[in-house]
Amino acid sequence: MKLNRRAFIGTAAAGAATLSAPMVMGAAHGKPRVVVVGGGAGGATAARYLAKDSNGEIDVTLIEPTRHYYTCFFSNLYIGGFRSIDSIGHSYGTLASEYGINVLHDWATGVDRDAKTVSTAGGYTLPYDRLILSPGIDFVDGAVPGWDISAQDRMPHAYKAGSQTELLKAQIEAMPEGGTYAMVAPPNPFRCPPGPYERVSMVAHLLKQINPTAKILIADPKQNFSKQALFEEGWNRHYSGMIERIGPDFGGGNVEVDPEAMTVTIDGSVTNVDACNVIPAMKAGRIADIAGITEGNWAPVNAADLSSKMDENIHVLGDACAQGDMPKSGFSANSQAKVCANAVRGALTGSTVFPARFANTCWSLIDTDDGVKVGATYEATEEKIAKVDGFVSDTGESAEVRAATYQESIGWYDGITADMFG
Known part of the structure; x- marks a missing residue:
């Protein structure tokens, strides 16, 4: 299937279909509060879907230190001269202005799981009913x-x-x-x-x-x-x-x-x-370790809703989590974010939670118009996110097929960044 911006967002919306949120559960202070740490493919997507699909029933705060986010995916194309640096940079203005998300440009420095609060370098303490961590990667010392x-x-x-x-x-x-x-x-x-x-x-x-x-x-x-x-x-x-x-x-x-x-x-x-x-060995972004939800270098999660295996009120997305068969990629993080947002919204408002389904595709450019891809679909099992089936480009493909694959990747990039940032 040829992927373009409209097709990607449409597929995403179908996978995270929503109902109205008729009730608030367990939130004596009023609206339930969700804090999202990390504004990349996982965190920005989760924040947007929570705000959009809850129709204002959930108070969403996104903590992200940078005002412009540069995607790792397609950054290699900047090195190769196929993209400008500005073309892979994105701001958070639409998330704030159109979706009512409180975007806080700050570093999350602490998590008090008993008090259910997140502290920041700027001195803020933010309470949460659910916490979503999508901090990406850090590097293993030595x-x-x-x-x-x-x-x-x-x-x-x-x-x-x-x-x-x-x-x-x-x-x-x-x-x-x-x-x-x-x-x-x-x-x-x-x-x-x-x-x-x-x-x-x-x-x-x-x-x-x-x-x-x-x-x-x-x-x-x-x-x-x-x-x-x-x-x-x-x-x-x-x-x-x-x-x-x-x-x-x-x-x-x-x-x-x-x-x-x-x-x-x-x-x-x-x-x-x-x-x-x-490019050193990697581990989950530091806030996951600070929160005490890592095992080894990564944060183990339950497949159905990406909740931490150590704290049901914390969810971990994307590169930072140990979830099973999905690779650590922007597409994976975006896919996991929509499943997580649907589950969190259901837990906090009583809305319908749909069965978890996941997908991933990774495109790569080898030379001008020589694009290749690999991908798979996944489902949630008791043990992990498990691969259902997959595909990969063939060696020896025609120039026309490779050029079409590259064009497909451009459509996907436009689609996923719109899905992340609105």
């Missing part, structure tokens, strides 16, 4: 020896989009003729499984135009990666001889970096590099 967050200007991660993305592109453009761009790829699980490899494709596309003798080196701790056959086919066709990937069999999991010397050491072998993108 995951890449020699690198920590203080080195992100010398060796950007660019896995939280915006200034980091702009910095990485500028460093690539400043590479000397014939220089080396290195990527330290993350271990599983991580945000957007095809993301590092689409990034390699977009860096190669840029270098092919401005620095065609440059080299790309990937140190990868994983034996296999998402869409591997499709990416490797594309790299051989479009960027022959430019890209070298070193997997775990050859030391890709034994990596150290020196940001000051600009070196990458792979299994004891030192390489001087001119630009280096370090």
Whole structure:
């Protein structure tokens, strides 16, 4: 099915159909209150659907520190020159003005689960009946020896989009003729499984135009990666001889970096590099840990409503949660947010709760009009969100099919950002 903005929003609306909210349950203070932390694909979507579908019966507050949100999805296309940075930036004005959401630009710094309050860096204490956490990812300390967050200007991660993305592109453009761009790829699980490899494709596309003798080196701790056959086919066709990937069999999991010397050491072998993108191991955004609802690096949730397995009044969406088979992606977070919003609205107002259904598609661009995709549908079981069926682009597809896939991704981007921000 060809996906465009209208089709995406229409499908989303059908999956989160609503009834009027005739009653308020368990809210002695008046309207039930929902606080949402994190304004990305999960949090912004959840806040919007709660406000829109409750017809004013729920008081919704969205806490998000940034005034402009830059999507990680499609940020690689900015690096490749297919998008401007402004085209992936979005504001929260419509959520406030048209949906009546209280948008608080602040950092959530504490959760008191007994008192059911969220505290912020700005000194606010916000009570909630339900709390939805969608904080995205943070990085595991010490995951890449020699690198920590203080080195992100010398060796950007660019896995939280915006200034980091702009910095990485500028460093690539400043590479000397014939220089080396290195990527330290993350271990599983991580945000957007095809993301590092689409990034390699977009860096190669840029270098092919401005620095065609440059080299790309990937140190990868994983034996296999998402869409591997499709990416490797594309790299051989479009960027022959430019890209070298070193997997775990050859030391890709034994990596150290020196940001000051600009070196990458792979299994004891030192390489001087001119630009280096370090993508460390990931974990749930810090507020999930502060709230005491993580187990290991992630926050386990119940599949039917994304509620925390440690606190039924807290829900966790998107990259931060451990939910089962869904990948950590913007599409996944958006899909989970609509299921969660429907369940939370039902719990607080008595409105109908529909069976949980989930979907995900991840598109990637390899070169001009060479788009590929992978996706699946999912259902809620007692144990987890479980995959029902899936699909993936075929190797050897025609140029017409690949171009149509890329156009489909543009329609999806317009649709999901409208679904998130109104």
